[in-house]
Amino acid sequence: MPEGDIVLRVARRMDAALAGQRLVRGELRWGRLGDTDLAGAVVLGNHPVGKHLLTRLDDGRTLHTHLRMDGSWWITRAGEERGADRAHRVRAVLGTERWTCIGRLLGMVDLVRTRDEHLVVGHLGPDLLADDVDLEECGERVRAQRERPIGAVLLDQTVVAGIGTLYLAESLWAHHVHPLRPAREVTEPVCATARHLMLRSADSPLPTATGENGPGRDKHVHGRAGRPCRRCGTPIVEIQVGPPGMERPAFFCPHCQPA
Ligand SMILES: [Zn+2]
Known part of the structure; x- marks a missing residue:
């Protein structure tokens, strides 16, 4: 999507x-x-x-x-x-x-x-790519989701708007955060990173989550289940996040992003 x-x-x-x-x-x-x-x-x-x-x-x-x-x-x-x-x-x-x-x-x-x-x-949370977005506020909105898994929270457009499964995976990988960690524990600036990655992609000749283009080089973890983590070589794992009936995939490295 x-x-x-x-x-x-x-x-x-x-x-x-x-x-x-x-x-x-x-x-x-x-x-x-x-x-x-x-x-x-x-x-x-x-x-x-x-x-x-x-x-x-x-x-x-x-x-x-x-x-x-x-x-x-x-x-x-x-x-x-x-x-x-x-x-x-x-x-x-x-x-x-x-x-x-x-x-x-x-x-x-x-x-x-x-x-x-x-x-x-009007139902959407702050647009992460807006010029005037308040990233501190975004982080607080995320942590206010308390026990909900961070992966599900980042996909919830009423909390913050703009992230889908790709930037969910890439932002959490960048900060070594497991997608099922409770949102209240996430102090890493994952919203700021998602914004940075998406703006860089928008400014690139072709969409890219890594800053690189070329076959197989435009993503670190998303869509790479079973393939080696680009940081440590451990096979990437895919799990499902989100409410029952609305599950979406979350890719992560079990070594870099421990539970
Ligand atoms: Zn890894």
Whole structure:
């Protein structure tokens, strides 16, 4: 699932194509929004909030989208869509005279008044990638979860927003913290590290949790169960964290990150 770094990359690319421009296409293929036509509105900007994206328009409305598991925004020159904008998986098309942004497999599409954005993102904790995020506060919010395992807490977007299973694994590995350690015991700056890793990834030519690109070099632990820890050589282990029915994988090194 795309995490904060990917959503920030998307917002920057969408800004490059749309910000300050008038839409000539604004189609939403999402249930009751199917009749909506956003053409004519000027895009003020694209603002990531955790894993959510808010596309603000000059008519007082905000398009709220979420990539969920497999969503993506594909951007091409206007007139060069080659039918991609008509594929059945497309949920939104935002186009200017020069560029067409095609939202595929989006997991959520909403249209709200800009002054009502809190209705769609108000439940989220502080956005770890926001310019003004208070990392001390984030650490306190995490520790206030008391006995909950840190792995589950970092995935809980109502505590802090932006981390998914990738940066959960990489941030805890960086600080030698076991994913099942009670949150109240975590004094290591895992939120600051998650922010640092995600911003570095967003600024890199390709997404990377390690600062390196290239096959097999862009992650330290995530998705590497059974393969040697890059620090000590011990095989990486995968466990599940989160409430019953909503378990998500957490990868860690049992030697570097003891229980
Ligand atoms: Zn290790």
